[in-house]
Amino acid sequence: MQDIITGIAYVVGDDVDTDQIIPAEYLMYNPSVPAERKLFGRYAMVGVPPAGAGLPKGRVPFVDQTDESNSRSRFSIVIGGRNFGCGSSREHAPLALAEAGVQAVVAEDYARIFFRNSVNGGYLVPFQCAQRLCESVQTGDELEIRVAEGLLRNKTRNTTHKLEPLGDVAPIIEAGGVFEYAKRTGMLK
Amino acid sequence: MGMTITEKILARHAGKARVAPGENVWVNVDILMTHDVCGPGTIGIFNEQFGAGAKVWDPDRVVIIPDHYIFTADAICHRNIQTLRDFVKAQGIRYYYDPDFVKGDGMPSPYRDPSQTRYKGVCHKALPEEGHVRPGEILLGTDSHTCTAGALGQFATGVGNTDAAFVLGTGKTWLKVPATMKFVFHGHIPPYLSAKDLILAVIGRISVSGATYRSLYFTGEGIASLTLEDRMTLTNMAIEAGGKNGVCDVDEKTLRYVRSRSTRDDWEVVEEDDDASYHSVHEWDLGAMEPLVAKPHSPDNTAAARECADVKLDRAYVGSCTGGKITDMIFVASLLAGREVKIPTFVVPGSTEVHADMLRLNVRGQEKAAGEKSIWETLEAAGCQMGASSCAACLGGPKDTFGRLNEPINCISTTNRNFPGRMGHKQAGVFLASPLTVAASALTGHVTDPREFVTKPIATGEAGTV
Ligand code: SF4
Numbered sequence: 001m002q003d004i005i006t007g008i009a010y011v012v013g014d015d016v017d018t019d020q021i022i023p024a025e026y027l028m029y030n031p032s033v034p035a036e037r038k039l040f041g042r043y044a045m046v047g048v049p050p051a052g053a054g055l056p057k058g059r060v061p062f063v064d065q066t067d068e069s070n071s072r073s074r075f076s077i078v079i080g081g082r083n084f085g086c087g088s089s090r091e092h093a094p095l096a097l098a099e100a101g102v103q104a105v106v107a108e109d110y111a112r113i114f115f116r117n118s119v120n121g122g123y124l125v126p127f128q129c130a131q132r133l134c135e136s137v138q139t140g141d142e143l144e145i146r147v148a149e150g151l152l153r154n155k156t157r158n159t160t161h162k163l164e165p166l167g168d169v170a171p172i173i174e175a176g177g178v179f180e181y182a183k184r185t186g187m188l189k
Numbered sequence: 190m191g192m193t194i195t196e197k198i199l200a201r202h203a204g205k206a207r208v209a210p211g212e213n214v215w216v217n218v219d220i221l222m223t224h225d226v227c228g229p230g231t232i233g234i235f236n237e238q239f240g241a242g243a244k245v246w247d248p249d250r251v252v253i254i255p256d257h258y259i260f261t262a263d264a265i266c267h268r269n270i271q272t273l274r275d276f277v278k279a280q281g282i283r284y285y286y287d288p289d290f291v292k293g294d295g296m297p298s299p300y301r302d303p304s305q306t307r308y309k310g311v312c313h314k315a316l317p318e319e320g321h322v323r324p325g326e327i328l329l330g331t332d333s334h335t336c337t338a339g340a341l342g343q344f345a346t347g348v349g350n351t352d353a354a355f356v357l358g359t360g361k362t363w364l365k366v367p368a369t370m371k372f373v374f375h376g377h378i379p380p381y382l383s384a385k386d387l388i389l390a391v392i393g394r395i396s397v398s399g400a401t402y403r404s405l406y407f408t409g410e411g412i413a414s415l416t417l418e419d420r421m422t423l424t425n426m427a428i429e430a431g432g433k434n435g436v437c438d439v440d441e442k443t444l445r446y447v448r449s450r451s452t453r454d455d456w457e458v459v460e461e462d463d464d465a466s467y468h469s470v471h472e473w474d475l476g477a478m479e480p481l482v483a484k485p486h487s488p489d490n491t492a493a494a495r496e497c498a499d500v501k502l503d504r505a506y507v508g509s510c511t512g513g514k515i516t517d518m519i520f521v522a523s524l525l526a527g528r529e530v531k532i533p534t535f536v537v538p539g540s541t542e543v544h545a546d547m548l549r550l551n552v553r554g555q556e557k558a559a560g561e562k563s564i565w566e567t568l569e570a571a572g573c574q575m576g577a578s579s580c581a582a583c584l585g586g587p588k589d590t591f592g593r594l595n596e597p598i599n600c601i602s603t604t605n606r607n608f609p610g611r612m613g614h615k616q617a618g619v620f621l622a623s624p625l626t627v628a629a630s631a632l633t634g635h636v637t638d639p640r641e642f643v644t645k646p647i648a649t650g651e652a653g654t655v
Contacts, residue, residue: 015397015487017608024584024611027226028258028265030272031350032233036265047610083398086431087608088584089333090227091349112402112433113333117349168213168365178355178363179238187215188359 001125001174005103005145007076009137009154010062011055012048016080017087018114020047022096031095040092041071041099054139063100073100077143080107081134084126085114091121098123104145106133106152106163119169122177127152128164191462193369194436195404198344198459202327210368210468218250219326221356224312225255227331227349229272234354245280246360252284252321253277254312257580259288261587262296284452286315296589299577303544310578313337313425313510314539323447323456324439329356334510334605336427340420341447342439342458347428367404367433368468370395374411376475380646381639383520384419385512385603385623387411388426389481390473393491401431403468406461408438411475417442418514418653425511426605429488446654480626480638482601485618486609494626497636503598505534505631506612507624508576509583512603513539515546515554515564515653517624521603522552522564523647524628524639525571531634535592536568537576537583544578546652554650573631585613594619601630 026043029036045053045062054060063073078097084107085093094117097105105118106127118126127145129152137143141156145163152161166173175181182188192200192207200208202216223231235243245251253273258266270291277285286309291297300306309315313334316322324342328335331353338345348362356362372391378384391405405427412420420437427435437443439458447456480494507513507521518538538544547564551557562570569575574592582592583604590613594600597616604612607619622630625639632642 015608017606017611019584019606019608019611024586025588028263028269028587030229030233030265030269032230032237047615049609049615083401083431086397087333087606089331089335089347089349091230091331091351109398109401111398111431113347113349117351120355121349121351178351182355182359187361 001147003147005077005147007103007143008074009077009079009139009141009143010075011079011134011137011139013052013055013134014081015083015086016048018085018090018093019087021045021085021093022090023047027090027092031092037099038071040096044073044096044100055134056138060139071099073102076101076103077145078102078105079133079137080105081132082108084110086111089113091117094118094121094123108132119172120178125173129161130164131161133161190466191464193404193406193465194342194459194461195344195369195434196366198325198327199364199366208366210366212366213363214366215361215363216327218329218356218360218362220250220252220321220328221353222252222254222312222316222328222330222335223353224257224332225269225273226257227353228253229269230350231331231353231357232272232276234350235357238354239358243358245357248281249283251282251357252316253282254286254309254315255288256311257584258586259291259579260297260299260577260591261589263587266587267291267293284319284321300541303541303578306541308541310538310540311510311513311580314514314543317341318450318540318542320450320452323451324443325457325459329353329362333428334425336432336434337421337425337510339424339427339434339436340417341443342437344434346434365402367402369404369406370400371406371408371467371470373409373470373472374475375409375472376411377414378411378475381480381625381643382475382478383623383625384415384422386478386481388423389483389491389621390478392426392430392489393481394471395430397429397487397489398431400427403432405430405432405435407435412437413440416516416649416653417446418516421514422511429605442654480623480640482626482636483607483621485607485620488607488621494622494636495638500620500636501599502532502601502630502634502636504532504600505530505627506582506592506600506602506604507535507627508537508539508581509604510539511605512624513537513543515543516649517603518543518547518564519552519554519649519652520624520647521628522567524625524632524642526552526567528571528632530572530631532631534573534631535576535582536573537581537592538578541578550650550652553648554652582612585611601627601636603627
């Protein structure tokens with residue numbers, strides 16, 4: 001994990017579920033096939049209803065769909081509200097965000113399986129912030145996360161916000177996922 | 190101090206005398222289940238991490254049940270089934286339920302006779318039917334509704350592909366011991382309610398994140414009065430409250446079912462201690478509860494069905510692991526018998542066993558007599574459109590999926606989720622309700638309290654009990 005994560009913010013609201021992050025109609029693609037894996041990036045967040053896509057204004061596409069080969073987003077930090085990633089257990093959700101280029105999500109809290117998948121699969125870092133960032137950060141703001149200090153700096157608005165400690169899962173995140181972690185701790189050879 | 194069922198199961202599987210909420214433990218997994226949506230990705234990670242020639246930890250403990258994208262012409266969906274077949278063959282996996290009619294070209298024509306195919310349909314219905322669910326065990330599945338199996342007194346939860354691949358190779362996973370929330374239901378289930386109303390009441394009270402990281406324990410004489418299938422509706426939707434698992438006490442109904450079905454006999458019942466400690470305790474009196482709906486677009490957006498009578502509906506849907514069981518079908522058929530639906534109504538059996546039972550039984554859940562209508566025929570006669578067993582429109586799926594909401598319409602459904610786009614169109618409005626409320630609403634074309642139709646207890650016979 002990098003110590004400093006910088007990127008442009010994409011802001012969504014509460015209860016953004018995995019059907020919004022990657023709709024079921026794209027789940028037939030197999031992430032183990034490289035060409036299909038890319039498509040998860042392309043369709044990341046397409047299920048978010050337009051009014052809530054890129055707050056506060058909405059109607060901001062997460063991935064530019066006009067270029068048919070594009071699978072990357074210009075936003076690499078997602079800011080969410082409460083219960084981010086609720087719904088299904090599909091690992092395709094954090095995978096889709098990672099394929100689109102997301103390095104971190106900062107939400108008030110997470111649905112359990114999304115959080116676990118993000119960590120165990122080593123896709124992105126799911127930070128928690130007690131403040132309601134989805135109402136203060138705006139889509140397009142330039143952000144910097146200082147991991148060791150547990151701080152998020154909003155360079156556009158010149159504000160700093162405290163992040164919750166990563167806690168128990170920090171060693172797995174540092175290892176880059178559960179397989180690496182199990183190897184480091186001798187669980188796996 | 191005592192332990193909850195969940196704590197005891199996790200302690201045993203971690204080789205410890207006791208565990209406490211918040212503790213992280215490595216546990217041995219009894220069964221790992223995967224399906225056609227997450228199986229191929231899981232297999233990919235397994236091969237990458239353990240090497241292409243690697244063997245799974247125990248082929249008899251891996252259960253593979255394709256169910257999501259079966260009845261579609263989509264070639265990639267067919268390819269995924271083939272990926273599962275190849276893996277099953279290479280690994281010697283015994284418990285694989287092949288959609289033998291999927292041959293890889295165009296829309297497959299469904300099984301002819303549901304009792305003559307290896308194919309099962311929805312994994313969470315198939316798991317207990319095929320004897321893979323036992324009290325006291327740990328079941329992990331690459332599907333969030335794996336928590337359904339907790340109704341039979343086991344610890345069951347959904348995991349992602351990476352976790353599943355790890356289990357495939359090692360038989361182990363790490364789990365954080367959840368604190369338990371206790372839900373006590375007093376009284377006896379009245380004829381106009383089903384477990385769906387109970388779980389919607391729970392989610393409405395605590396919210397879609399009210400049980401995040403926690404276990405939901407359902408108990409009391411009200412739960413004892415439910416059929417095993419209805420208990421599965423309760424635990425099925427534990428995830429809709431954010432829960433890690435849902436669990437019910439084991440009683441005679443559970444034991445009879447498991448004994449007649451289990452593929453192994455080395456299991457042990459685990460009971461809740463009287464002095465177990467809880468995160469919180471919530472109580473309801475079944476006699477005071479009303480039929481509920483969850484309005485768009487969240488399972489916790491609940492209201493009494495009678496308060497939503499002004500909501501005009503365009504479609505009704507009966508199916509899924511939540512509301513596609515044989516008792517759900519009996520509930521629906523007993524209201525629709527001799528009547529006609531007012532709006533297009535789609536019916537999808539949760540498994541091929543449910544489908545076969547719908548052909549075999551009458552609306553009272555008994556073997557039908559000569560000349561008597563089966564449940565299937567009753568629903569057909571009422572104007573329902575009948576589909577083959579699968580997840581179908583519960584999760585939208587490919588555009589050619591049976592019953593999928595391809596337009597922004599209002600649908601009342603026995604399924605479990607109504608987040609935007611869940612059943613297809615992002616602007617479609619899905620109302621979640623019990624099979625009785627869905628049936629009553631199908632008859633009127635607007636959200637309808639089933640008390641308008643249900644006057645006496647609905648017999649379900651022996652259906653779904655063995
Ligand atoms: S029926 Fe619906 S909820 Fe159940 S496993 Fe299938 S898609 Fe998931």
